[in-house]
Amino acid sequence: GAVVSQHPSWVICKSGTSVKIECRSLDFQATTMFWYRQFPKQSLMLMATSNEGSKATYEQGVEKDKFLINHASLTLSTLTVTSAHPEDSSFYICSARDELTSWQGGTDTQYFGPGTRLTVL
Amino acid sequence: AQSVTQPDIHITVSEGASLELRCNYSYGATPYLFWYVQSPGQGLQLLLKYFSGDTLVQGIKGFEAEFKRSQSSFNLRKPSVHWSDAAEYFCAVSAGNNRKLIWGLGTSLAVNP
Numbered sequence: 001g002a003v004v005s006q007h008p009s010w011v012i013c014k015s016g017t018s019v020k021i022e023c024r025s026l027d028f029q030a031t032t033m034f035w036y037r038q039f040p041k042q043s044l045m046l047m048a049t050s051n052e053g054s055k056a057t058y059e060q061g062v063e064k065d066k067f068l069i070n071h072a073s074l075t076l077s078t079l080t081v082t083s084a085h086p087e088d089s090s091f092y093i094c095s096a097r098d099e100l101t102s103w104q105g106g107t108d109t110q111y112f113g114p115g116t117r118l119t120v121l
Numbered sequence: 122a123q124s125v126t127q128p129d130i131h132i133t134v135s136e137g138a139s140l141e142l143r144c145n146y147s148y149g150a151t152p153y154l155f156w157y158v159q160s161p162g163q164g165l166q167l168l169l170k171y172f173s174g175d176t177l178v179q180g181i182k183g184f185e186a187e188f189k190r191s192q193s194s195f196n197l198r199k200p201s202v203h204w205s206d207a208a209e210y211f212c213a214v215s216a217g218n219n220r221k222l223i224w225g226l227g228t229s230l231a232v233n234p
Contacts, residue, residue: 004164006164032219032220034221034222041229042226042227043211043224043225043226043227044165044222044224046221046222046224049219049221051219093164093165095165095222097219097220099220108153108172108220109167109170110222111167112157112165112166113164114163114164115164
C-alpha cells in the first residue's frame, strides 16, 4: 500500500514551453500533497504545499506564477512549470500525505513519488 | 526554528560491518521523526518513523532507530550492512498542522565489498 505515482518520469523540453507533472496517490486519499525540488547530491527543497480544493502554499522564494499547482481531487496534484528555462532543469519530487492516524487505519506519513527529471534545452 | 542536522555527509563501511547514521533535531514540541532512503534512480522510501511510545523503533531492511529526547537525537542503526544498502539517507522531522517535513542534508553511504 501507500503508493504514489508521478508522471512523466523524465521530460525534455525547449526553453519557453510549459511542462506539466502529475502526482497521484494510488491507494489512499491525500488532502495534502507536497512538491519538492532536488539538485544533484543535495537534500530536498520544499517548493509548495498543495491543498485539495484550495490554493497552494508556496515556500519563500518560490515563484507562484512560475510553478503552478493544482490539486483538483483527493488523489491528484499537478505541477506546471510555465515558460521553462534551463535553470528550471532539476529533479522534481512529489509526496502525498496519508493523513489518517493509525487508529483511523492510516499512517500519518508522507509517501513519495519516484520523481521527474526535467531538462530544459 | 525547527531544524535537522545530519553531521556526516558521507560514510563508507565494509559489507557486514555495523552502521550508525546520526541525526539531531531541533523542535519545540514532541517530534514526529522519520528516516527515508533514496537509492540511485529510485524514489524516497520510508525506512521507519517515530511518533510516540517505545523509543526504539524497527523499520524495514533490518534498520532500527532510537529516539533520545535528552540528546535530541534519532540515530539510525543496522547491525550488518549489505552492499545494497549503499544509498542516500535522509532524516526528517514533521512540523505544523500539515506535517511539513524538515529535512537534514542527507548522509551518503558507500559500502565496500
